Amino acid sequence: MSKAIGLFYGTTTGKTESVAEMIRDEFGGNIVTLHEIGSVENDDFAEYECLIIACPTWNIGELQSDWEGFFTELDDIDFSGKKVAYVGTGDQEGYPDNFMDAMGILAEKISEQGGETVGYWPIEGYDFNESKAVVNGKFLGLAIDEDNQSDRTESRIKSWVSQLKKEFSL
Numbered sequence: 001m002s003k004a005i006g007l008f009y010g011t012t013t014g015k016t017e018s019v020a021e022m023i024r025d026e027f028g029g030n031i032v033t034l035h036e037i038g039s040v041e042n043d044d045f046a047e048y049e050c051l052i053i054a055c056p057t058w059n060i061g062e063l064q065s066d067w068e069g070f071f072t073e074l075d076d077i078d079f080s081g082k083k084v085a086y087v088g089t090g091d092q093e094g095y096p097d098n099f100m101d102a103m104g105i106l107a108e109k110i111s112e113q114g115g116e117t118v119g120y121w122p123i124e125g126y127d128f129n130e131s132k133a134v135v136n137g138k139f140l141g142l143a144i145d146e147d148n149q150s151d152r153t154e155s156r157i158k159s160w161v162s163q164l165k166k167e168f169s170l
């Protein structure tokens, strides 16, 4: 039987929610359960060995507001032994100096709490200046830009999910 994956997301204008649904559907077979971060308990993370964390960047380099509200709770959650993949949504033309920063902020915190990052993604095909989500020349996870590159969203999700199936050892 395949492992269960918990996908925890925040969204303000709905884009990250639809990306989360597309990722769930691409995995297929009820493997992925969606959790909206505004209504989760800390214990909800415990049952999953494989996690996907999805957050848009808002207000010039900041977390989406529900993730902002949950951020200090992460200090009390043990992510050791868990594989954690990240998804960001952002706007590279509007915010080229803070593109995808939220993904970097969350990955740093969750890694400190023991999570092992999987699902790194190339920066080729994007045009921006700076991002907290880039480490060693790669994004820490899947970068989706619905504002400027919505035509690439589907193929990016397909390719990343196929990569993750291997990295999650499904």
Ligand SMILES: Cc1cc2nc3c(=O)[nH]c(=O)nc-3n(C[C@H](O)[C@H](O)[C@H](O)COP(=O)(O)O)c2cc1C
Binding pocket: 010, 011, 012, 013, 014, 015, 016, 017, 056, 057, 058, 059, 060, 061, 062, 064, 089, 090, 091, 092, 095, 098, 099, 100, 101, 146, 147
């Ligand atoms: C006021 C405002 C500030 C934003 N700041 C950033 C930013 O700093 N970096 C970034 O990559 N995107 C930024 N964005 C773009 C959003 O992250 C993007 O539209 C995202 O897909 C929204 O996701 P949601 O619909 O799930 O809330 C900003 C958008 C707005 C309207």
